[in-house]
Amino acid sequence: MTSIVSEPVTVMPIERKDGTYALRLCLNQGLLTPGMTRSVMEIMETYPGVTLRATTGQRMNLEGVPKGKLDEIVSTLGVSIPKCPPGVSVCPGGELCKYGQQNTREMGDRLLEVVKANGPYPFKVKSGVSGCGMACSLSFVRDIGLVGIAKGWNVIYGGSARHRAAPGLRLAKGVSDDEALAIIAKALVYYRDTAKKGERIGMMVRRLGHDVVADALK
Numbered sequence: 001m002t003s004i005v006s007e008p009v010t011v012m013p014i015e016r017k018d019g020t021y022a023l024r025l026c027l028n029q030g031l032l033t034p035g036m037t038r039s040v041m042e043i044m045e046t047y048p049g050v051t052l053r054a055t056t057g058q059r060m061n062l063e064g065v066p067k068g069k070l071d072e073i074v075s076t077l078g079v080s081i082p083k084c085p086p087g088v089s090v091c092p093g094g095e096l097c098k099y100g101q102q103n104t105r106e107m108g109d110r111l112l113e114v115v116k117a118n119g120p121y122p123f124k125v126k127s128g129v130s131g132c133g134m135a136c137s138l139s140f141v142r143d144i145g146l147v148g149i150a151k152g153w154n155v156i157y158g159g160s161a162r163h164r165a166a167p168g169l170r171l172a173k174g175v176s177d178d179e180a181l182a183i184i185a186k187a188l189v190y191y192r193d194t195a196k197k198g199e200r201i202g203m204m205v206r207r208l209g210h211d212v213v214a215d216a217l218k
């Protein structure tokens, strides 16, 4: 098939129970450019049965990709990688939402750089940046959460939305952008150096105890 891609899309193939594949589009902050959107639409028009579905992590999956067409579709779209790099979920924030206390998009980009700079980690790190306490990016139950308040950011660490779901530890209240990112960098290094392989931040905090972790990150 002739490539119609005006902008390549990086995808992660995921095998499904019925033998088809999903292709996860490795987006950041859920952003699909016009070029990426055209490419994805072309695939859906060319391959009937392939659909587009939003994920909970602000990414998109092309679902229903037949195994026999996987290589062809991947090479048409762009490149395939075994795992999408970490992403950050970001709500519209103060730039767009009437409730927003802090701007989220630039902070989300800065947070992503901090996450990338301090890995690799024992397991995945999911982050959410919310412009106010309504926490539409699920900041209280992400591994790393930022919640905007009038005076800055509250920093949340080790929240979990899985079994034994629980909000994370609040590491700081009302801190500036730079202060929040410095606290998060320290907390990520602690996670990297302290957790067992396969252990999420929330599991590590439960194992060690809130007080121990809070003391270590003062």
Ligand code: SF4
Pocket (backbone or CB within 6 Å): 091, 092, 093, 094, 097, 098, 099, 100, 101, 130, 131, 132, 133, 134, 135, 136, 137
């Ligand atoms: S968290 Fe607050 S600022 Fe963000 S979308 Fe929700 S209500 Fe708006």
